[in-house]
Amino acid sequence: MEREIIVYHLSAGCTNTEVEEGKIYIGRVQGFANFGVFVQLNESVKGLVHRTNLKRRHSERDPILVKVISIRSNGNIDLEEVTPSIYHTEMVVKKAATVSLNELSQNIGRMIRIEGVVSQIKQTGGPTIFIVSDGSAIANAAAFVEAGVRAYPEVQLDDAVRIIGEVMTRNNQVQVEVSSLAVLSGEEAEKVHGMVDQAIERRAEPADLPFLVESEVLERLRPQMRLAAKIIRRAILESVPIVIRHHADADGICAAVALEQAITSIIRENTGDFEAEYFMVKRSPSKAPFYELEDITRDLDYALKDAVRYGQKIPLIVLVDNGSTEEDEPSLRIARTLDLKVVVIDHHHPDEVIDQFLVAHVNPYRAGGDFGITTGMLGTEIARMIHPEVTDRIRHLPAISAVGDRSEAKERGRYLDLVKADFTEEECKDMALAIDYQQFWLRFNDGREIVKYILNIGNERENQRALVRILVQQANSAIEDQMAALMPHVVTRILKNGAMLFLFDVELFAHKFTFPPPGKTSGEVHDRLCRLHPDRAVVSIGFGPDFAVLRSRGVLMNLPKMVRELRQEILGGGVSGGGHLVVGSVKFVEGMREKVIEGLITKISDVPIEASFTGPCR
Amino acid sequence: MEREIIVYHLSAGCTNTEVEEGKIYIGRVQGFANFGVFVQLNESVKGLVHRTNLKRRHSERDPILVKVISIRSNGNIDLEEVTPSIYHTEMVVKKAATVSLNELSQNIGRMIRIEGVVSQIKQTGGPTIFIVSDGSAIANAAAFVEAGVRAYPEVQLDDAVRIIGEVMTRNNQVQVEVSSLAVLSGEEAEKVHGMVDQAIERRAEPADLPFLVESEVLERLRPQMRLAAKIIRRAILESVPIVIRHHADADGICAAVALEQAITSIIRENTGDFEAEYFMVKRSPSKAPFYELEDITRDLDYALKDAVRYGQKIPLIVLVDNGSTEEDEPSLRIARTLDLKVVVIDHHHPDEVIDQFLVAHVNPYRAGGDFGITTGMLGTEIARMIHPEVTDRIRHLPAISAVGDRSEAKERGRYLDLVKADFTEEECKDMALAIDYQQFWLRFNDGREIVKYILNIGNERENQRALVRILVQQANSAIEDQMAALMPHVVTRILKNGAMLFLFDVELFAHKFTFPPPGKTSGEVHDRLCRLHPDRAVVSIGFGPDFAVLRSRGVLMNLPKMVRELRQEILGGGVSGGGHLVVGSVKFVEGMREKVIEGLITKISDVPIEASFTGPCR
């Protein structure tokens, strides 16, 4: 049997250097001369087949197989035509240097070699796009067999590969057009995996820098904060999308925006893809003060669709000012079942049961702190660990979150001091109120740019001040309207323990579907009544058809325990809820409102009062 | 008058073969020699104009008109310059073979000829895109005159055309770049139309294969099922988008997903366009249990916008587990007015009035069957007719729909038997509950991938099992919570016909806006009460402010008739509704609830009871 012949195809970019005497190449007839025909081996290499070495007649642009007789010192190539009956072709590529992916854009037009790990495979109507990471950066490699047909079907996610191809710009993006792609195995694969892992591990390491202010609690939380920062950095480096879900109030927004700034900055630096920051990270305010089933369902729906349609990885979920309590459990349980990784950054009192579902959990209660360490403080400091360069843009966010969430921790003052040259405490309060008010009208849209505007991230201070001023005026005017309607309907009772109880219906006697919403309305009423009765224990209950919002001062109660008891005691009450010891909310079925609220009041009447709030009744 | 001269333009891809002696060509000056100038006729054909044949001086790359004096045996072409005063140009194309559209991707870079019918015309900011079908496949042909200007304005939808052009890949899609396009007429047009019609008609023919289980009803329905399948196949072949609107419960989802699988599979095979399955078919769960005016308005809004903006055809509407009753009439009437074709696949009791609006109507009541033949069974079998290859992915869906809809037909057992090696009856029930629960949180989004995940279409069984397990746990826990709140408030009456009546307010005494919603809550209460009173006739009425959901067992009533009577009898009651004979719902204006419900109860009291349910009162 005849040995099979190899015919080489000299690919674009090759020069004489890649041509070898004795080898057979496929070329194209370029022109005719008396003494023979000129044959092009690629767009820049040509040779001559002397007519004595021709086997048949040719037309211009005919393909022709030729053997290289000699390459002369002046570069001229002498060829002879050959006509093997059986052969296969092989590509000859420019002796390609191995290039780091972070150097791609300096190699446009060159044939190069890259080695890395496949992090996404995207079938388009044309080529198959392999997204490859070599630890230094991420790049697209496009391989084409036939329109819409998967190229290199043997390649799977996380395979180590060696790709040779030309660096091109397509649709404004730098990519490698694959000439050959080989899945590595054994030692070679291990080496590449090791290299990529090490590089990513090394690059994922968060920055080591002092906190913006002194804080014992933050110092104790540092290891968990570093862990959270590292998981987020790793996700970015591995092309894992990130979903930031956060409480839709000033604290939650400050924290989430700080993280968003750090994450988008890195994405911009790390990928050549200008649009990546818009689809690789998504910030979503949550409607409820926890990670609802509706939220995770939506996140999953998008995640799975993107995975199938675009070959994207399943996202990392970062819960901010949310996620620490048992109300989050159902969603977290589903997340775990589907291998969704979840990071929680929260300052609500954490329930033990939650940790089993998380890859990192930053919570001041775990380090001897409390609610006063706001999520805005935590989020900002973690954002700095992720990307220290954003510090200047976000350093005032902890102060805003502190006044927004009425922090009484000593860190409050320190963060306010930090920025006092730029923002007074009053201005921070205004920004917190403005952002709450604006978010209300944003209706759970992220409002990416308008939120940055209000929080003075990257815009002119003067314009920002003007917008905050007008929003604060309108918010305060809306609050005054609400109070004018509601305050005359507040019912007062003196409980047997001496506390003053204020009862008011926030649906019957307040404007609905406008700012301020029921929770904020109740808080405002409570604050005003506390100021009116500075030396008394005060309990305020704002209720609607199937809920009650409770706030108190000076009453030593345990609301979660009361709710658990009412749930047992009131048959068919559908009681649930909770919150903190002395502040929270209760839900029930509408038809049992009377019974539930009276039951609650009875329990509150039996609770002792703090000594400092037993002043005279007025 | 001088006869007008034709000047030929040798298009890309032509070689000497297309050059004819004596004809005039337009070329470009390529280079100069002492003896004359070289002229390129296209990128690969050139000739020489001897200086004696030149009429004037030229610069490099100047256009020049030349007549071919002779083509020598060695391929050299002798030219002379000519300077006609009036002429028009014609394209010379590579003697183009007529190519079937399903062979396009094997002809990239070649000049070809296609004949077909125009199925879409899309004006872009650059070329005009003609989407052409020749029966074998669909392809894009791009014609350019000037940016954004409509090319060949004489061409209309459904014209038969002959196109000559080069096959190219643009934006990752294979297309024909039009060199010439002629609208055919007379015999030629008829021939092409006939060819395309025949080809599409032949290719639209659904598969002829046995049902998955034995069923007399299905056999009798086969002709209508084939018709529905053929209409759907034809739509795909003719680039007609498809909207699948379905009831948002387990049965409706199973049927719609089966159809979606078949349709997307064919689209993927039939078009080279990888994205087509995302814009050519849309599955939408309906909020109401019928095709609401809001639904058709949205469908029309999108359809007309897509028609104008992208030149898409008006879609085919496929109503699934919906569409058979007079509640659908208003929407269907609008559909007909706007030439929207509608296919209904439903197992609700059909109203006569509906058929006039439909191009196909598959309904077991039309073949001696009933509700027990679920839409999931129908949809799955029709999906197999559309595309038999999807059978393995969807064969378990009828069993899930059967247990989900509590089918008591004998087909239920057969479909369960069919898949028992893979899914027990218990598992099918769990999948039905899980999909109901998940759909509730999806809030009428299609949840394309998450729904496939739960229904185990194409994913790992183990992961699917884990997700179903957790969803079922949560659904059951939510149902228990709802029952704990509601059951203590159920009011019992013994009617004068001996039936037990259970009355309960599903808004006052149940959790709102959560799972289970009012309809499912009422069903669950009814089931529990039936189990408690196994030998009694039972009527359950769960009511809200302006509606009542009625379920019954052992009472020989005719609910639609009662509703019609109440509508007449109660002035200002705003009564409407209906459903099946012994189960359904009634709507009324809130202020007349008392009167309507008492009126209804009075009517129920007068109805005879089935003999088997006259057991002793407990």
Next chain:
Amino acid sequence: MEREIIVYHLSAGCTNTEVEEGKIYIGRVQGFANFGVFVQLNESVKGLVHRTNLKRRHSERDPILVKVISIRSNGNIDLEEVTPSIYHTEMVVKKAATVSLNELSQNIGRMIRIEGVVSQIKQTGGPTIFIVSDGSAIANAAAFVEAGVRAYPEVQLDDAVRIIGEVMTRNNQVQVEVSSLAVLSGEEAEKVHGMVDQAIERRAEPADLPFLVESEVLERLRPQMRLAAKIIRRAILESVPIVIRHHADADGICAAVALEQAITSIIRENTGDFEAEYFMVKRSPSKAPFYELEDITRDLDYALKDAVRYGQKIPLIVLVDNGSTEEDEPSLRIARTLDLKVVVIDHHHPDEVIDQFLVAHVNPYRAGGDFGITTGMLGTEIARMIHPEVTDRIRHLPAISAVGDRSEAKERGRYLDLVKADFTEEECKDMALAIDYQQFWLRFNDGREIVKYILNIGNERENQRALVRILVQQANSAIEDQMAALMPHVVTRILKNGAMLFLFDVELFAHKFTFPPPGKTSGEVHDRLCRLHPDRAVVSIGFGPDFAVLRSRGVLMNLPKMVRELRQEILGGGVSGGGHLVVGSVKFVEGMREKVIEGLITKISDVPIEASFTGPCR
């Protein structure tokens, strides 16, 4: 010190004409001959370096620096190799003619020069896109340094620039690929700015044409209408996006659609970008009858995101059939703070306070007219000023708006006369009802094409008639249903001033969340009762839990004043609202409904009655 040498790079498109003897060029070795090497200076210019003029050995395609010794009469170029140690390169471009941007598409493939003002800067993952206007048109100029890196960072919005580049088609759009870009300063900049400003100012000038009908009020409004038209035209010419926000009723829709037609027509003509009409203008029906905070928040959210992501300008807001009253003030105040320009075209009674926020305000009350001059009339006439060519498509819209809004102005009849050959008054009424009904189901989507269909803009009259017929049937049937439910519950009182008062609860005794909604329902009841009592003064109050809709005939009341008084008198009533003198709505907190409505009735009882409506009680 050696003087630095300039080496010229002959860019694509240059020919011998651009080559100068004595200058040094960078070229590429093209081929070898015994007597020397051929050097390409660009793709079409080459010369010969005689071997005696070579300094070293070269390979094919090597870059080489050469000085031009001479250009011979036959075009041959003699070169010598040079090897300067220090040099910098300069581009030689084809002596580019300055081309107007409206001539770009006739210059594809040519190197040209443009001068204009930068109106948008868009960074992509590849080149930076400068959108430039020279007054004649707008075009994209793409400049590339490195993928995703901002080119010419010194260029800012509104800079005057001179660009030299090649005209290319990319992604189906004509653009200039920048070879060089210079920011102009001093006199040159002033000249370009002046030219562009003058050109835009001239082109922004609206058409001067007679109104469709005679109207004194319109004539008096002409200056403001021209101003509004000019601002809108200028916005289009300056690439400013336009948001049309309008009342979601027949009048508002007619006006907004007329404007939309004019604006999209110009955009299509003015930009080469076929998609521009879809992102440069957005028509949005408002939920409320004013520019709500939720509306402006959404508009701002999108505007700022588009500004950051796509470098778009901040949009012009055009409020239609909305915007004139103090309810709009909060949103307008925010608009002003953020430099959003707002045009108002409205026929509601204007509040003084509003004008300070507007760049133009067209309102018949400002010209001795009233509500009877509908917004549809105003919008249509302004649309004609913007683009007279749309007249034929929109000339019937004023008639529809007139009957829809029950205009009693004499212009009503004139506009009806104008179109009576095509549309009878009855048909106009039907179209108004059909559009109201369809918009209800569109739920504040714009329904762009379906709305045009119903309004017979560009479609077949016969199809339009069929659709309108069916919609009118359904709308009337829904109204009858609503009346059947509600009318029996209307409570009648005779007030002490003799007026008949009709009271009815539009939530308790009407179908909710369907057509007709509460406002329209109340109006329908009022109309029927007026017809029943033709000679009596009539007041109808349709109320829900927290609102009342008031209509009256023959009662000389001042509703806004009554509302202001009630707000003062009823402590904790949360009263607000208003409208016109004798028709409007009142809002209050739910728990105070009784008090507010009785208070209102008391006030109405004290108001005198018009003489013509004091007929006998029946």
